[in-house]
Every structure is written in C-alpha cells, then in structure tokens.
Amino acid sequence: MKLSFKPYDLQLKHVFTIASNSRTTTPVILVEIKYEGVVGYGEASMPPYLGESHITAADFLSKINLEQFATPFLLDDILTYLDGLADGNYAAKAAVDIALHDLVGKLTGQPWYKLWGLNPEKAPHTSFTIGMDRPEVVRQKVIEADPYTILKVKLGGVNDMEMIETIRSVTDKPLCVDVNQGWNDKYQALDLIHWLKEKGIAFVEQPMSKKRLDDNAWLTENSPLPIIADEAVQTVNDVLPLNGVYSGINIKLMKCGGMRAAHKMIILARCLNMKVMIGCMTATSCTISAASQLSPMVDWADLDGNLLISNDPFKGVTIVNGKVILNDKPGIGIEKL
Ligand code: MG
Numbered sequence: 001m002k003l004s005f006k007p008y009d010l011q012l013k014h015v016f017t018i019a020s021n022s023r024t025t026t027p028v029i030l031v032e033i034k035y036e037g038v039v040g041y042g043e044a045s046m047p048p049y050l051g052e053s054h055i056t057a058a059d060f061l062s063k064i065n066l067e068q069f070a071t072p073f074l075l076d077d078i079l080t081y082l083d084g085l086a087d088g089n090y091a092a093k094a095a096v097d098i099a100l101h102d103l104v105g106k107l108t109g110q111p112w113y114k115l116w117g118l119n120p121e122k123a124p125h126t127s128f129t130i131g132m133d134r135p136e137v138v139r140q141k142v143i144e145a146d147p148y149t150i151l152k153v154k155l156g157g158v159n160d161m162e163m164i165e166t167i168r169s170v171t172d173k174p175l176c177v178d179v180n181q182g183w184n185d186k187y188q189a190l191d192l193i194h195w196l197k198e199k200g201i202a203f204v205e206q207p208m209s210k211k212r213l214d215d216n217a218w219l220t221e222n223s224p225l226p227i228i229a230d231e232a233v234q235t236v237n238d239v240l241p242l243n244g245v246y247s248g249i250n251i252k253l254m255k256c257g258g259m260r261a262a263h264k265m266i267i268l269a270r271c272l273n274m275k276v277m278i279g280c281m282t283a284t285s286c287t288i289s290a291a292s293q294l295s296p297m298v299d300w301a302d303l304d305g306n307l308l309i310s311n312d313p314f315k316g317v318t319i320v321n322g323k324v325i326l327n328d329k330p331g332i333g334i335e336k337l
Contacts, residue, residue: 001035001066003096007054010045010282010309014131014141023048026282029057030313031095033103035072040103041314041334042290044095045254045283045305057092060085064096072103079260090234090257097258098290098332105331112259112293113326122296123324126303127152127176132159135166142170149322150174150202152302156182160192164199176300178205181231186215190222197224203300205250205277206230217245226275236261239268248275248299253291254283259332266297280305289316290332295324313337 010026031042046052063085069078078100082093105112113120128148130141132155145151151171153163156179167175177196183189189207196204203226208215210232220227226247233242233249235256242249249269251262262278269276276298278291283305295301301324306312316334318325327333 001033001069001072003031003033003061003064003066003099005029005031005058005061005095007058008313010284011311012282012308013310014133014137014308026309027054028283029054029061029092029095030284030286031061031099033066033072033096033099035103035107038103038106040072040099040101040106040331041286041336042095042097042099042102043284043286044091045281045287046091047281050091050254050281052089052091056089057095060089060092061096072100072107075100075104075260079258083257091254094253094256094258094287097260098253098286101259101290101293102331102334109330111326111328111330111333112290113296116263116293116297118294118296120296120326123292123326124295124298124301125149125322126301126319126324128304128307128322129154129178129302130167132157132163135162138163138166139170142167147319147322148173148304150176150300152205152304153177155179161195164196164201168199172200174200174202176202176205178230179207181206181209183207184209186219189219193219193223193225201225203228203247203275206232213245220244220246228275228277230279236264236268239265239272239274243272243274246274248277250277250279250302251298252279252281253287254281259290259293262291262294263297266294270297275299277302279303282308284309284312285314285316286332286334289314289334292317292324292326293332295326 127150229246230250277300279302
C-alpha cells in the first residue's frame with residue numbers, strides 16, 4: 001500500500017465572505033493510496049482560518065508509512081496509527097481516511113452508503129450557500145442558485161435583515177442561516193431569530209462565539225428555531241459536552257478527521273437526540289462525494305463546496321433538483337477527470 005500526495009489550489013467562482021474573512025482560493029492536498037493496482041482518492045481541504053496548510057499537511061503526510069499494513073481493510077488499525085502520529089492535522093487525516101474508504105469500497109465493489117446499509121432515497125436536499133455581498137450581487141447569486149431548493153445565508157455582518165429582505169425579494173424558498181459566531185448580544189440574537197422565523201428560516205448555525213456556552217445554551221432553550229453548532233464542534237469528543245447547549249451539530253469531514261469519525265459522531269448525536277447536519281469547506285467532488293455517502297443519516301446537508309469552485313479535478317455525486325444523488329460507483333463514487 002503506497003501513499004502519494006500533491007498540493008492543489010481551488011479557484012472560487014465568487015469572492016467568499018463570511019463573518020471572519022474573505023478569500024478567492026482554498027489550498028487543498030490531493031492524496032492517492034495504491035494497493036494491488038487499485039487507487040483510492042482522498043483530499044484535505046484547508047481554509048486558512050483552521051490552521052492547516054500545504055506545508056503542515058505535507059509534513060504530516062510525509063510521516064505516514066502504510067507499507068507496514070498488509071491490507072487497506074485494516075481501517076481501524078490504520079486510522080488509530082494515524083491519530084498516534086501527531087495531534088491535530090484533521091484535514092490531512094481526513095485525506096488519508098477518505099482515500100482508504102475509497103480504496104476499500106473499490107476492492108469490495110460497493111459504494112459506502114451500501115456498505116453502511118443506507119437508503120439512497122433518504123439522501124437529503126443540499127443547501128447552496130449565499131455569502132455576504134452587495135444587494136445586486138446577492139440577488140444575482142440567488143438567481144444562479146435556481147436549481148437548489150434550500151439556500152444557506154451567511155449572516156453576522158452589519159446588514160443581516162437587509163440580506164434576508166434582499167433574498168426574500170427574489171425567492172420564497174426555505175432558507176437557513178449561518179452566523180459564524182457573528183452575534184454578540186443574546187437578547188438581540190433572540191429577537192432576530194424570532195424575526196427570522198417569520199421570514200421562513202429553518203435553523204440557525206453557530207449564532208454566537210463557541211466560547212460562550214451559557215449564552216448559546218440560553219439561546220437554544222429560548223429559540224423558536226433549532227440552533228446548530230459548527231465552530232463549537234470538531235471531533236467526536238466534542239459532542240457529549242454540547243448536549244443541551246445546541247439542538248444539533250454540523251459535522252464536516254475536514255474537522256473531525258474523515259468518514260469513520262463522522263459516522264461515529266452521527267451515531268452519538270442520534271443517541272443524544274440531537275439534530276445532525278453534514279457540511280463542508282470549499283472542496284472538490286472527492287470530499288463532497290465522501291461526505292454524501294453519510295448523507296442519508298442526517299437531517300440537513302450543506303454539500304455545495306464543489307459547486308463553488310471552477311477547477312474540480314473529479315466527477316462524483318451529483319445534485320438533481322437540489323437533492324443529493326448517490327451513484328452506484330464503488331468507494332466514494334468518484335472518477336478522476
Ligand atoms: Mg458554518
């Protein structure tokens with residue numbers, strides 16, 4: 001079993017602005033694991049605010065020796081070994097995890113949603129993200145998002161109500177909002193959430209700083225809409241302490257270390273009666289197709305990361321009339337272009 005990797009830069013179709021920053025590219029590392037002539041593909045997507053980079057990922061991936069493992073079917077042993085190599089490096093670990101899952105799926109001839117016993121009909125509709133921008137640009141983005149049935153709106157700027165009113169001037173589709181920790185006052189936040197409910201918003205993602213557990217718990221208790229943790233939740237270890245603080249969690253492969261960790265998090269959250277969303281960074285169809293394999297298990301999907309880039313090197317899971325369509329290709333369901 002041999003691992004190789006190369007750095008790559010994703011070109012974003014639009015400048016992407018959230019509460020904390022703006023950018024036009026996202027660094028990723030593309031990973032391949034070869035075993036008996038079969039190749040599994042993986043990816044680490046590393047938006048700069050998460051602290052990983054081409055350099056840190058290459059450094060971590062260089063330490064890995066897969067030749068000590070007889071077969072890729074030793075997923076548990078291999079992923080435990082990876083965790084022991086260094087702390088953190090979740091995107092780099094996810095890249096290896098995804099490539100191993102792709103490889104194992106290809107060797108068994110089945111896609112992962114089938115190996116997990118999931119019904120592809122239950123794959124959710126995905127939201128499409130509308131970043132903050134001038135009203136005329138927002139209106140144009142909403143028109144371009146016509147095939148999607150749910151829009152995710154980035155809030156936490158200075159013109160949140162104007163953003164929603166602008167979108168409502170062109171569509172009455174269901175919306176969800178992502179504040180990216182941008183609200184500071186819990187009373188104002190609750191007033192705004194009541195107003196958002198009237199505007200047809202389905203849920204609110206990460207309204208306040210992840211550090212303010214009590215304020216987020218108070219909001220969750222009083223909010224008429226579900227409050228979903230994103231920045232506050234990274235790995236499986238974060239789920240239990242957030243029970244009662246948020247209504248649910250947003251799981252991302254790049255935060256938690258890959259498909260196996262995400263699968264564990266979904267099961268734990270369900271045991272705690274929490275809502276589950278599966279989300280993504282800007283990424284290629286590799287990461288998106290990998291995350292989609294789990295999507296029949298979740299309440300909401302936000303798997304548009306590949307739709308926001310112009311240089312996707314893979315073809316994978318598709319979106320038809322807003323719904324995630326899982327294909328019959330083995331592994332994570334992708335082809336290299
Ligand atoms: Mg978010």
